[in-house]
Amino acid sequence: MSLSERLHPGINLAGTDPESHEAAEEVLFGFWIFLMSDLVLFAVLFATYAAMSVQGIAEGPRPAEVFDLTAAFLETLLLLLSSCAFGFAMLEMKYRENRRGVLGWLLVTGLLGAGFVGMELHDYYVMITAHGAPPQASGFLSAYYLLTGTHALHVSSGLVWMAVMAVQVAALGMNPAVKLRLMRLALFWHMLDVVWIGIFTFVYLYGVVS
């Protein structure tokens, strides 16, 4: 099989590391399929939110009354920057096999991601205390907390995964298995970005406009 046929989605290691590249084909393909299944879950949550943010308000507040666009915008920036930082970590892995470089950029990614989760928790706190809008208040808020909460849970799991990978990079070095895991984590992390763009647009922007 020629090298071009073995190309896979994600960052290809062809020129620098043909062996891991060959092993990547199957696992990365599998991980893409997992992500597809995960995206179906998000699609279902989006659909539920779409119905409930209109019909599930009951006696509770409306979307425009509880959302803080500034905070959501800052969260978007943090998450996009973290994806960018992860990109640098992957470049370090591909071209330099530089442990320190990879670890450094992973740390930056992790801090930005943690900042995102922290800000989101703060949003929840403000919504519950200042606006009287806990998930138990209405169907709309239930759907809101589940959608954004599932995303936040994914980001948090990504952070735990990142911590484990940092230990593996430090302890096991840049072996093919570690590289492949980093590549999958990268796909996961970028997908969460994509989902968040959907949330920012659909939940926050539409919510405040309508």
Add this chain to the structure above:
Amino acid sequence: MNWELVFGQIKWTSFVFAGMIENPSLSEAIASGAGSLAVLGAIATVILLTVKGWWVPLWRDWLTSVDHKRVGIMYIVVALIMFARAVIEAALMRAQQLSAYDGGGFLSADHFGQLFSTHGTIMIFFVAMPFITGLMNYVMPLQIGARDVSFPLLNAISLMLTVAGAMLVMVSLVVGRFSTGGWSAYPPFTGIEFSPDEGVDYWIWAVSLGSIGSTLTGLNFAVTIYKKRCPGMSLFRMPLFTWTTLCTSILMIFAMAPLTAATIMLALDRYAGFHFFTNGDGGNMMNYANLFWLFGHPEVYILILPAFGVWSEVVATYSSKRIYGYTSLVYATMCIAVLSFAVWLHHFFTMGQSANVNAIFGIATMIIGVPTGVKVYDWLLTMVGGRIRLSTAMLFHINFLLTFILGGMTGVLLANPGVDFQVHNTLFLVAHFHNMIIPGVLFGMFAAVQFWFPKAFGFRLHEGLGRASFWCFAPGFLLAFFPLYWLGMMGATRRTFEWSNPDYLPWLALAMLGAALILAGFAFMTAQFIVSVRRREELAAPLGDPWDGRALEWSIPSPPPAWNFAVLPQVTARDAFYEAKKDGTAYRSPAGYEDIEVPRNTATAPLIGLFACAWAFGLVWHIWWLAILSFVLIWAVVIARSFATDTEETVPAATVRAANEAFLAAVRAAPGVTRDQEMTAANRGRAIPESLEGGAGALAAGAAMEVTR
């Protein structure tokens, strides 16, 4: 000391036996009896394993194995155990309905509600799903010439999650009660307001564990089929069972997520006071119906497609003919897979959407009959001019063709919203879906067991007892379910535990008779396993090809070695092994052998299954320390495993060579059997190929080839 911190909501009255002591009745006695059976069964298993010294082999060879063949067999064992429970429950329900004329009967309404909920939940999630998954696990990698699935450990984890779910349902026999909300668990009845006890929670977590396992299975198999086919096996050379496995896997990847979403939302409503499906505060119970059937309808096809694959293999093999219309069967499979996502709304025609929406979904539903009809014609035409042997599997197939068409026709009736408004909540519906699932899925799986058993264990099943089980199952099914159509049209509602209309009685009696026959069929099947194991010497077929098989799985020894194929096969046509037998290239020694890497056994999967079961149990009973601890432990196992580096072992080329050459020598030395002898003791698994496609000349050539060997 606060006992609730330790035991959550479990009290001594939670145990099923307490009901018998406090409030003795026949209904409670039956519940206690079932609970005792579960406990005694567990104790008996422990004693048996200890006395026979089987703990070590069980752990070493099975529970820790990641070999797709062993995983597949374990799946099917789970399915059969759960089948025993669910079929007994079915008979119990029939007996109750028969005896409940004018307020009689021996079960309480609540007990009856639990019975139909567990029966449905078990049959779908812990019989049908594990059965098809086990079969796909065993057969598909062999058919595509692969050494294993793409992710062997993930495969074992999927199994153990399913087992954890099944164990949770079994635990509900003893501790607490199960849901009374049916297998679909519609809120608001299943919400905390109307079902405040632990029953629905058992349902939620058992189903969630099973569905996570199925999602992982789907992605594993799809990747395996895309990436692990042997050289030359293009998509349109894949055996039809592999095709249906592919479509099923894709359905699993997409369809299980809505179920997970629905169960999570229901759990949040129940545990945390959210308002997804509640009556007030903006809840929307119709969204549950949408989410559940967005999974539930494709699920029907997840179950039926693998059975369609089995029928395609069975009918071609036992007719000694190439399958008629291979390409149309493939496209029909894909059409069905796509259409399965376009019809979910027919499950709630009567719940308030507009007439136009109903009409669209009604038409979409009827369209599924077209590709399914294509398949039926293909199977019929395969038999035309074939050399048909009425083996047990083939009997099941022919019975399936007749009964499945009847079920399909009542499905088209139900797809008409006007008719559906009349009969949707009656036994007519119950008759319809049992009419699809029993001949379609269950009989398909029974046929698959008859067909592939000699591949998995190296000996055939006793044919006489197989036929006896068929001759109970087939009429039993007709008697048990066809009266329900009539009852439904007379207005008998489903899930009803007592009656007052005397016109129902004769039909209920007939249905009871059918249930008894089905139980007899199951007894014969059990006897068939026992007798076959006892006579395994006489039934042995270690040479691997007892039925003159067509796909690659028949080209290797029975049971296959851990590495499946000594050398990865090279395929040039459909029906690869059959073609090789025809042109004389089968059973050739390869040019050379290489070392083979196989994954090492690991305790990862059983540990995850154990902790997942404990986690779910903790959640059901609000034992928070247990839930948190088990959840942490699950992920601790996953993370610890990711640090393991020595996960594979090497089988040296010499070992592979010795095993394979010994097998080939045995095959070459064997005389071979004709189709007339295939059910006799002479059948050691070397078939003389019977080629109908090539005409009489090829047949004679085949026989001549035998003589010259």
